[in-house]
Amino acid sequence: MPSDTKARIQAVARELFAEQGVQNTSLRQISDRLGITKPALYYHFASRDDLVRSIVQPMVQDVERFVGTRQPGDARELLDDYFDLIWRHREVIVMVVRELSTLGVLDLGTRMFEWRRQVITLLLGPELTQAQHIRATVALGGMSDCAVEYAHLPLEDVKPTAVEAAAAALGL
Template sequence: MPSDTRTRIQEVARELFVSQGVQNTSLRQISDRLGITKPALYYHFASRDDLVRSIVQPMVEDIERFVATRQPGDARQLLEDYFELIWRHREVTMMMVRELSVLGYLDLGTRMFDWRRRIIALLLGPELTQAQHIRATVALGGMSDCSVEYANLPVEEVKPAAVEAAAAALGL
């Protein structure tokens, strides 16, 4: 179980990374905001990179688990569940959008394309026309964009419209 201090460091770092970018956030800013010393921060995280990885890792684990455990089936339910997953990790997505270098952590760029291919196969099957593949890319990418663009709205407002638009793009 992570310590409260470790969790608080991650929360403050995530907030600063989202608002001002990873490269523009110093460990001094994080420690000052928390009222702890830099050595206390270094006790929990060896570097800013280590801290970023610790924030990104839960999203990676959740998406890996999602694509590994899902079975083909109800496409609309899969879209709803996928939206909830990306909504839960929208701050990490915001970090990536704000600063593309975050994609380098844990090889996210390559992983994200793999996840998308696997989710598309779950949604529509392995044999797709080019047009189906393009529509699925628009559907999933659009939902991801909504999780960032409308991150400050209640999920109850964003999810139904985003899932409906994704389903329409897929022809469901």
């Protein structure tokens, strides 16, 4: 569990990264907003990249656990749980979408495509037609887009419609 100061630094960094992008946010801006010295910030994070990694890592771990421990089963339940997962990490997804250079952190771009392939296999099995694969890409991509586009709304206003639309795209 991160220390209180570390968690506060991450929270302020997420805000600033969302407002102005990762590359346009300096560690000085983060320390100034927190009212701490830059050396105090460096005590917790060696660099901006280290800070970005610390913000992205929990999402990586959650998604890896999701795709690594799920068994094929009820597709609607899987869609429902997948939406909860992406909703929980929507701030990080917004940060990545806003500044695609963030994809370089932890080789995120490659991992995200692999995660999607694994979720599609869990949903529909390993042997898919091209049409099934395209529908699954639309379904999962659409749910991710909803988590980003409607991040400001309550979960209960977004999730039922997003999951239902994903299920419809899959023909469920």
